[in-house]
Amino acid sequence: MRKALSLVLGLLVLLTVFSNTVKAENIYLEHFDGSFSFSRTSVDAYLYYDQISFPSPIRAELIEFYLVQFDVPSEGWQYIYIVGEDGYKYGIRTWAGSSNTIEIQNRTSDLKSYSTLATLTAPAEGSKVLFRLEWDNNVGAYIASIYVEENGSFTLFDQAQTSLTTKLSAIGWGIGGNNKDLNPAYSVSNSILTYTSGAAWHIEVDYVKIAVNDYNVLFNLKDALTGQGLTGVTVKEGNTTLGTISDGESLTLSRGTHNLTFEKSGYWSVTKTIDVQSDMSVSIEMYPSDTAFKFLNFPSDIQVYENTIYELTFTISPITTDATYNTYLSISGLNNLLEVKKAGQAISPESGKYYLGDISSPVQVSIKFKAGAVGQHGFTLSVESHDAIMSKTYTTTKSVTYTVEPLPFSVQVPSEWQVGTNTLRISESSGQSYLITAVLKDSSGNEVWSDSHAFSPYEAYSFSVNVPSEGSYTLELQWNGQVATYDVIVNPAITLTTKTLTVQKGGEGTIVLHFKNPSSDVQYYTIKVSGGFLPSEINQSISVGPLTEKDVSISFAVPEELTYDAYELQVQVLQGNTTVFSDKVAVSISDSGGFTLFGGSSSGNTWLWLGVGGLGLLALVGLARRR
Incomplete structure (x- = not known):
């Protein structure tokens, strides 16, 4: 019968594991034929028991035993128990003799210690007793109950909460004495022992049921x-x-x-x-077995606003520390990479790779980059490591994709930034209300201007951004914990086109400056050229129309008598009384009477020789026609 029961149990396990249908109550074990019987001939120090172990621990929803008690003339006990995953046994015990009771047992410390949850005076011989353990999900433990058959139906005698909270690993039964109950160390057999002669007492399990969800x-x-x-x-x-x-x-x-x-x-x-x-x-x-690391805490869905800075933070954890020596991180396909950190410390690249060292425990890595245009983007992370003797290389590669979303507002920046006031226009487009703070920072990260505005849904607002001087800046737009950044380049409004110049003694020279006016107002300037061989300062006033640019030439005469063959002229541009531009021109003096094709020189003698040459050429053409 034991073998038949094991076969049935095995089939039920297979049905439980491979069934595709969820059942509210799935019968894990059910037995009716009264084959679990226990007999004893004397009270001694031995325990006789039998046990069925489950293939894997189960969380039973319901456990029931029907007992038929008889033959109890002498003192001793019989028991039926279940084994928790923790190894402790829980169940009921019938005591034959002077007390003749049935008790609910609650094992608490070791295999021989128990507490009594409920005691029932044994009913008449041959009566049925139902013992039930039912899982209560609200309290996270089993509730034990004893029912006694009366007039063909079972009546609840008593119930109590047990300390049994683990899964179940086995079901067993036995007989014994001298406080050796439930201790497998005293077993002398793995099969039921039934004595056919001189039996002192006997108990029979008429029905066993275990149900699981x-x-x-x-x-x-x-x-x-x-x-x-x-x-x-x-x-x-x-x-x-x-x-x-x-x-x-x-x-x-x-x-x-x-x-x-x-x-x-x-x-x-x-x-x-x-x-x-x-x-x-x-x-x-x-992870493939040729990799050495796991990527942990990696975001599954990366969404970034355009022009914002995003910091991707994750953990690399060794799968095996035998393969995580001399570790490098490579990043390919990522534009606008700003910074890489290991455990919060910035790492400088070495030949395009970032050295992480020998890694024996999980370490946090951060990659900071600026998001580009709206759309789907991606890049690749590659962690290369080695074994201790550098004989084998392990490569862990991770593909990263991220989505760049449009800003919740539109931004109109000047087509060309200038020194002074510039108009920055922002229009809210998401239908939300929030505060936007605009901050201008110089190349050292110092704030040089800022302003804020609380936007209502679909509101447009213009900031007046004051740029203090020419150079490179960063414009930050801060809202709801996000920061969008824009590069601001303020090019010089005035540039000196003529840096060097070669002239002849007694000739003439010309300096060219380029002026640009990106504003909507006319700009007025005074140009001053002085120093070198000039007898006096040259002053020339000019104006530049709105949104235009032009070249301005300043001419000067070169004296016949000069001491040196090179001079330096100072060039200044004033706007009102303020000097807005200054530079210098290196002038080389040539004694040659021919004209210079290179060097940007200009003189009266050059034009004279050109005129004479032109007249001679015309004369030769006329003579040729007469012939």
């Missing part, structure tokens, strides 16, 4: 680096194989905690503990 658990099985679904993954609980499944397939598991191991050839195994209380889904990422 099963639920569908769907598994998302992915390659951790590529995100591709996996096939042929073996799922185990302890030493028991629950099945081999692929991405998107399910297993049926009982209510409660399950410690599962996932295995696949070519991948590191993964162990995960899940708590099953209803139908659920579980995501598992598996």
Whole structure:
């Protein structure tokens, strides 16, 4: 009978594991034929028992025993018990003799200690007693109850909450004495011992039932680096194989905690503990066996506003510390990379790679970059490491995708920034209300201007941005914890086109300056040229129209008698009484009477020789025609 029961139990286990249908009450074990019987001939120091171990611990919803008691002329006890995952035994005990009672046992410390939750005076011989353990999800423990048969129906005698909170690993029964109850160390047999002669007392289990709730658990099985679904993954609980499944397939598991191991050839195994209380889904990422790290705490969906700075933070954790020496991080395909940090400390690149060192425990890595245009973008992370003797290389590659979303407002910046006041126009476009703070910072990160405005839905507002001088700046727009940044370049409004100049003694020279006016007002300037061989300062006043630019030439005469062959002229541009530009021109003096094709020189003698040459050419043409 024991073998038949084991066979039935095995079949029920298989049906439980591979069934695709969730049942409110799935019968795990049910037995009716009264084959569990216990007999005893004398009271001694030995324990006779038998036990059925479950293939894997289960969370039973309901456990029932029907007992038929008889033959109790002498003192002693018989028991039926269940074994918790913690190894303690819980159940009921019948005591034959002077007290002749049935007790609910609650094992508390060791295999021989117990507390009595309820005691019932044994009914008449041959009466039925129902013992029930029922899982109460509200209290997270089993409730024990005793029912006695009266007039063909069972009446509740007493019930109490047990300390049994773990899963169940076995069901057993036995007889014994001298306080050796439930201790397998005193066992002399693994089978039921029934004495056919001289039996002192006897108890029979007429019916046993164990019911569990099963639920569908769907598994998302992915390659951790590529995100591709996996096939042929073996799922185990302890030493028991629950099945081999692929991405998107399910297993049926009982209510409660399950410690599962996932295995696949070519991948590191993964162990995960899940708590099953209803139908659920579980995501598992598996890493190829030629990688050395796991990427943990990695955001699954990266969304960034355009022109904002985003810091991607994640953890790399060694799969095995035997392969995490001399580790480098490479980043490819990412524009506007601003900074890389390891454990909060910035790392400088070495030949395009970032040295992370030897890694023996999880370490946090941060990558800061500026988002580009609206749309889908991506880049690749590659962590390269080695074994201790540098004989083998491990490469862990992670593809990163992110989406750049448009700002909740539109921004109109000047077509060309200028020194002074510039108009920055912002229009709210999301239908929300929020505060925007505009900040202008110089190349050293110092704030040189800022202003704020509380925007109403769809409101437009113009900031007047004051740029103090020419140079490079960063404009920040701050709102709701986000920061959008823009590069601001203020080019010089005045540039000296002629940096060097070669002239002849007694000739003439010309200096050219370029003026640009990006504003809507006319700008007035005074140009001053002095120093060198000039007898006096040259002054010339000019104006530049709105949104225009032009070249201005300043001519000067070169004396015949000069001491040096090179001079330096000072050039200044004033706006009112304020000098807004200054520079110098290097002038070289040439004694040659011919004209210079290169160097930008200009003189009266050059034009004279050009005129004479032109007249001679005309004369030659006339003579040729007469012939």
